[in-house]
Amino acid sequence: MEYGILSIVPPVVAILLALFTKQVFLSLILGIFSGCLILTGGQFFAALNMTLEEVVAIFSEAWITKTIIFSFLVGGLITVISASGGVQGFINYLTKKKKLIKNKRGALFLAYVIGLVIFIESSITSLVAGTVARPLTDKYNVSREKLAYVCDSTSAPVCALIPLNGWGAMLMGVIGVQITNGVVNGSAANLLIRSIPFQFYSIIAILAVAYYIITENDWGPMKKAEKRAAERGLVLREGATPMVAEEATATPPKEGVKPNKWNMILPLLVLIAMMPVGLYLTGEGNLLQGSGSTSVFWAVITAVSFAGFLYVWGKIMTLKEYIDYVYQGIGAIVPVAILLISAFTIGNVISDLQTGEFMASLVAGRVNGSFGPAIVFLLAAVMAFATGTSWGTFGIMMPIGIQMAVAMGAPLTITIGAVISGGIMGDHCSPISDTTIISSMASASDHIDHVNTQLPYALLNGLMALILYLLAGIIV
Structure with a gap:
């Protein structure tokens, strides 16, 4: 059954409520319920029951269950590392012994470098960068x-730019289906690699982060947040709710323990090293x-062990x-896990309503080939924003984008890059995105504050990427 314009109601409800009420969980649940109400033909009690059933049903997806357990165990790992004196030892090493981190710029660059070096998996990248850098950014009054x-x-x-990870496997999979179906010819790996220079948003986003760290030329809500932190020492807005309980994220070293950087470095090295081992096996x-x-x-089970x-x-x-410290960390992650469960559930409901297909149908067959990459980028961005998932967007938009490129005569590798960039941009903007939630968790930031401050930067980066896609579609 096709639901047409009604298919966009759940994401719109969830996003608007999250932005206005700042209650993300309530907003997601009401978004899920509104979708179930549409799916059941307006039957209130049937929709209520379906909402509960949809929440339970997500655990039938192995990768979702693993992601939730991963989040719990990461909370335990963060807490036990802090209690061991590992985080404090690392901070002492950087600030006192080596004097490598002397100011807020250095603290942010530490997070930035970790983000670039650990390209194994986006969740691990965010969590390691946030966990390691947060005590230092707090010390230098960075919001x-x-x-x-x-x-x-x-x-x-x-x-996405260094696809030697699960991202690369997923993207090659959806591209490979189009090759198998005879839509395009060639190798999935070759097409993905050739699209990397055309992932304009991803490239611009990474360069923009370096620019704002170096120049400190923040603007919009981010400027206000940085001014608050610098002048009043409030790294969190008054009344804000950090995504992870402060007692877990700021666990002091166990009494009598001497801070030692290796107590943090070694478990994190195991965590990072096990990722390629897992991919290989x-x-x-x-x-x-x-x-x-x-x-x-x-990787996380091995690191905790x-x-x-x-x-x-x-x-x-x-x-x-x-064991007690691990339990303490797991307990602190419960609010995050609830949000992730809700985010995954609304994603399934949106999939049942065929929201992505409806949005794609709005432009399919109606645009000139030279504008194809720009249109695909915009559509992927809107879809990722509405659905809260970049991977879900790739799964829906990659086949559509490739088929549109072939039908319109648009450049194929640029279109593939546009799908990937659009998915990431929309994901960066969406308050219901699971990766945005994890980034809030990694930094122990108020989630809506993170969305509000990042949104203007993501939109500006997206505008620059859109211009480049327009030019590339015309020139190539």
């Missing part, structure tokens, strides 16, 4: 909104064919203390 922006605007873009020898969700799942062995064997804490 949590600015840290969240750095984490968010480096994670997904760099994962799940891809049966091919990193690009591996399962991203499974690899992330294995290694940390326990390291701390208990090194007599930093007893086994009971280690």
Whole structure:
């Protein structure tokens, strides 16, 4: 059944309520309910029951369940690393011993470099960058909104630009289907690699982060947030709700423990190293064919286990203390997990309503080939904003974009780059995006404050990318 214009009601309800009420969970639930109301033909009690059933049903998706468990375990890992004195030891090393981090610019650059270097998986990139840099950015009165922006605007873009990860596997998969179906010829890997120079938004986003760190020329809501933090020392807005409980994210070292940077570095190295190992094993020898969700799942379990062995064997804490700290961290992640569950659920409801297909139908067959990449970029951005998922957008828009490019005679590799860039841009702007939620979690920022401060930057970057797609479509 086609729902037409009604298919965009759930995302519109969720997004508007989130922006106006600042209650993300309530907004997502009401968005889910409105979608179920449409799916059940306006039957209130049937829609209420369906809402509950949809929440339960997401756990049938293995990758979603793994992502949620991953979030819980990362919370435990963050807390136990902090309690071991690892974070404090790393801060002391950078600020006192080596004196590498001397100001807010240096603290933000640390998060930026981590975001560029760890291109294995966007969630890991954000979480590691935020966890490591947050104590330093707090020390130099950097707003949590600015840290969240750095984490968010480096994670997904760099994962798309260096596709030796789950992102690459997913993108090659959706491109490969079009090759198998005879829509286009060639190799999925070759087409993806050739599209990298045309992922304009991703490239601009990464360069923009460096520009704002170096120049400190912030504007809009971000400027107000930075001014508040600099003048009043309030890294969080008064009344703001950090995505992770402060008692977990700022866990002091266990009494009597000597701060040691290796207590943080070693578990994180295990976390990062296990990701390509997981991709290699799940891809049966091919990193690009591996399962991203499974690899992330294995990586965090291995890192948590290694940390326990390291701390208990090194007599930093007893086994009971280690377990207690892990439980404390898991407990702090419960609000984040609830939001992720809600975000995934509304994504499924939107899929049932065929929101993406309806939006794509608005322009299919109605545009000139030279404008194809720009139109595809805009459509992917709007779709990702409305659905809250870049990967979901890739799954819907890549086939549509490739088929539109072939039908209109638009440049294929530019169109593929436009789909990827549009998906990431819309995801950066959306308050119901799971990756935006994770970036808020990584920086312990108020989620809506993160969305409000990042949105103007993402829109400006998107405008520049749109202009480049218009020019590229005409010139190439």
